[in-house]
Amino acid sequence: MFGPPGYAYVYFIYGFYYCLNIVTEAVDHPSAALIRALEPVAGIALMKARRRAEERHNLTSGPGKLCQAFAVDRSLNGADVCGKPLYVEDRGEPAPRILTTPRIGVDYAGKWKNKPWRFLIRGSEFVSRP
16 A cells, blocks of 8 residues: 555455555555445456356445455555556546445544545445445
């Protein structure tokens, strides 16, 4: 998380799940966005096999599920998200569909718990749930 912006920060949590973050600030300024969920659009059969799940909406609807579906682990820590094998693609989502809500799963964060730092696509069935 202290690395350059545009790079992956992958960590292991609860002794079972990986979480994917994208570093957003300058070197030595720890700031990143956790990728909590996404809509699977390609490679769905492989995601189902990796997750041992059949329901499309359950493949990537949480940070741990997302990492399992995409085989993200610590080997991708520090990967450039503008390169390979990890990259971010602009699909042209219109801004009005973007919704902000308070963060979830961070009860320990004190006054930062309720900050509107969770961004999602309004109405998406692929959004992780509290």
